[in-house]
Amino acid sequence: MSALLHDLVSPPDEQDWRLAATCRDMDPDLFFSGGFATQRARTICASCPVRRECLDQALAMDEQHGVWGGLTLTERQAVARTRRRKRRPPTVQIRR
Ligand code: SF4
Numbered sequence: 001m002s003a004l005l006h007d008l009v010s011p012p013d014e015q016d017w018r019l020a021a022t023c024r025d026m027d028p029d030l031f032f033s034g035g036f037a038t039q040r041a042r043t044i045c046a047s048c049p050v051r052r053e054c055l056d057q058a059l060a061m062d063e064q065h066g067v068w069g070g071l072t073l074t075e076r077q078a079v080a081r082t083r084r085r086k087r088r089p090p091t092v093q094i095r096r
Pocket of ligand 1 (some may be wrong): 021022023024031044045048049050051052054055063067068069070
């Protein structure tokens with residue numbers, strides 16, 4: 001129930017994506033234990049209807065631990081790099 005950890009930052013309103021989280025009533029340890037639990041967490045996240053929102057919030061909060069949006073820290077860092085690269089304006093070569 002890592003979505004509930006987001007609740008600690010701000011409580012959800014009735015339209016909040018966190019209310020639809022598949023993990024909402026699950027043990028948070030499943031998402032933070034590593035090892036075999038990581039694969040189990042990924043499986044749960046794979047069918048979560050708010051996976052994208054969860055990932056976006058984890059990236060915005062720079063979450064350093066656990067599985068969020070189905071991704072580990074290393075995978076989230078790769079997504080963050082890709083997103084930053086896409087936002088960067090194209091480099092212009094100036095000839096002298
Ligand atoms: S994507 Fe995973 S961690 Fe995120 S809310 Fe859904 S089940 Fe929970």
